[in-house]
Amino acid sequence: MAKDRTRDEDYVGPLRRLLTGVLILCLLGVFLVWRIDSPRVERIRAQITDAVVPNFEWVLTPLTATVNLARDFQSYQRVVEQNQELRRELQQMKAWKEAALQLEQENARLMDLNKVRLNPRLTHVTGVVLADSGSPFRQSVVLNVGARDGIVDGWATMDGIGLVGRISGVGENTARVILLTDSASRIPAIIQPSGQRALVQGDNTAAPPISFVENRDVVRPGDRVVTAGDGGVFPAGLLIGQVAEDPGGRLRVRLAADYERLEFLRVLRNPGTEVLTDPGGLVVPMNEGAAVPVNEGAAEPMSEANAAGSASAGDE
Numbered sequence: 001m002a003k004d005r006t007r008d009e010d011y012v013g014p015l016r017r018l019l020t021g022v023l024i025l026c027l028l029g030v031f032l033v034w035r036i037d038s039p040r041v042e043r044i045r046a047q048i049t050d051a052v053v054p055n056f057e058w059v060l061t062p063l064t065a066t067v068n069l070a071r072d073f074q075s076y077q078r079v080v081e082q083n084q085e086l087r088r089e090l091q092q093m094k095a096w097k098e099a100a101l102q103l104e105q106e107n108a109r110l111m112d113l114n115k116v117r118l119n120p121r122l123t124h125v126t127g128v129v130l131a132d133s134g135s136p137f138r139q140s141v142v143l144n145v146g147a148r149d150g151i152v153d154g155w156a157t158m159d160g161i162g163l164v165g166r167i168s169g170v171g172e173n174t175a176r177v178i179l180l181t182d183s184a185s186r187i188p189a190i191i192q193p194s195g196q197r198a199l200v201q202g203d204n205t206a207a208p209p210i211s212f213v214e215n216r217d218v219v220r221p222g223d224r225v226v227t228a229g230d231g232g233v234f235p236a237g238l239l240i241g242q243v244a245e246d247p248g249g250r251l252r253v254r255l256a257a258d259y260e261r262l263e264f265l266r267v268l269r270n271p272g273t274e275v276l277t278d279p280g281g282l283v284v285p286m287n288e289g290a291a292v293p294v295n296e297g298a299a300e301p302m303s304e305a306n307a308a309g310s311a312s313a314g315d316e
Contacts, residue, residue, distance in 0.1 A: 162256025
């Protein structure tokens with residue numbers, strides 16, 4: 001058995017070396033043939049390619065599919081990365097859109113403030129609403145203007161369209177505004193075009209009721225409600241809103257101001273109304289001890305009669 005195994009090894013070694021040498025020679029020959037630039041060799045190469053390559057399509061099919069799968073996976077990775085990048089850009093665009101809308105709204109409100117036609121004597125200070133300190137029992141906001149800006153208690157505040165409230169409490173840098181909807185608000189008003197006088201009373205609702213109407217029969221829903229100017233607190237003619245009627249038949253005011261978005265308020269400097277203290281030249285002042293003026297012609301007979309009366313009284 002050992003001898004047979006030794007004989008097999010003696011034949012296998014030289015055969016292996018022979019086959020290796022033949023394979024190397026063949027590869028070298030193929031390499032040389034493939035590298036020779038000759039028309040004849042080129043035809044031989046073309047014939048070999050035409051004969052061999054079509055027969056290896058079944059071998060190339062899974063290889064091609066694998067290459068395509070790898071390319072598709074790379075494309076999928078790129079699509080995923082692009083999708084994530086587009087999502088980030090979309091989030092940024094949403095943030096920019098929101099900022100642009102806020103700026104557009106603020107710009108529109110400021111433009112509305114500039115379009116409001118008011119009495120030329122009523123100059124104003126525009127303030128930004130810092131906080132809404134409203135509650136179920138108190139409706140108010142805080143502005144970033146105060147005593148340093150010359151703000152005084154009682155001055156009216158408006159947004160771009162209608163009356164919002166009045167100043168109630170002034171600090172050095174801030175001021176509190178009591179809204180028309182506050183339960184402590186009472187505004188003398190005139191309903192146009194009927195000219196009926198009324199009182200707008202806040203009740204902590206979005207539509208304050210109208211009370212003390214002189215003649216309700218001439219008041220219609222949709223009539224304009226403006227300040228009357230009584231009491232000298234508010235200037236006359238400031239728009240409050242329009243008349244509306246609730247389901248119970250009570251008259252209310254649909255406020256013109258946008259209470260949902262109070263960002264800028266205009267504080268009207270009210271110079272007040274001049275108080276008449278001088279009676280004037282046509283009115284005689286009624287002072288104590290003042291003599292009643294009479295004409296000179298009637299004064300002498302009266303004095304003579306008085307003198308006669310006094311003399312007769314002395315004789316008696």
